[in-house]
Amino acid sequence: MIMRNWIIRYAVFIIGLYFLTLGVVLIIRSSLGTSPISSFSYVLSLNTPLTLGMATFILNxxxxxxxxxxxxxxxxxxxxxxxMMQIPFSLLFSAFLDINMYLFRDMTPESYAGALAFLAAGCLIQAFGVVLEIKPNVVAMSGEGFVKYAARRFGKDFGRVKVMVDVGLVLLAVVTSLAMTHSIIGVREGTLVAALGVGLLVSFINTRLISHIPVHRILRR
Incomplete structure (x- = not known):
């Protein structure tokens, strides 16, 4: 029973990672930017031979x-x-990113309304992935771990440190883009929408949806 429970936990976690990357890719395909945690990696992938997955793995x-x-x-x-457990899952996360970037390589919106639809779908799917990632409570990904241990080291609130890290990554993406292209590419209004919207969607899904389905009860055993 214990082994079965852990298998379920890791299976849900890995499914969450996939949906998380799918959401990131859909936001990118909206052409309206990307989520803050992926902004620097995305800018690198646009201006170097690195794929998004490779750049993300280096950042992780x-x-x-x-x-x-x-x-x-x-x-x-x-x-x-x-x-140490973050390393293999960071590799898997990066692989999922490149797989989804390939699968959706030809998907582009034909209008701004279409771009907004892509953005909304990406934010919703990313939020769902985040919930599935954190519910099993097995591994914290590198971004969350970085915030967690930075908050412990400096005695700061986790939420405030996360905001600072997200803002720092976006600023780094902007500076990198300006240095490489003399323009801001990869950071747009969608980055702000993702920064604000995904968190709200995570809260809604976590408290209103996931708590009422069997997976939640299984993971609490």
Missing amino acids: MLLIAGQFWFLRGIGTRRDYMEI
Whole structure:
């Protein structure tokens, strides 16, 4: 029973990762920007030979290195094991990104209304993926882990640190785009919509939908 429960947990987590990447790709295909956590990786993929998945994996490794730095002198063995677990799932996440970028390579909106529809669908699917990712409580992805351990190191609130990290990534994306192309590419109004909308959708799905379906009860056993 315990083994079955853990298999279900990891299966739900991996499904969540896939939907999370699918949402990110749909937002990108809207041509209105991308989510803050993916903004820097997306700009790199537009201006270098790196795919979005490759650029994301590099960023995740940097975030993982940052977590080790935050934990110096205060980390426990469990903390370090949690961080090490992020590496294989970061690789899987990056692979899902490239798979979805390929599958939806020809999908482009023909109007601004269509772009908004892509953006809305991407935000909804990304939020659903986030909920499925966090519900099993098995592994924190590198972005969340970075915020978690930064908040612990500096004694700050998790939510405030997350906002600072998201803003920092967007600013880094803007600066990188300006340096490489002398214009802002990859960061648009959709980035702001995703930053605000996904969080609200996660809260709604988590409290109003997921809590009423069998998966929630299974994961609580």
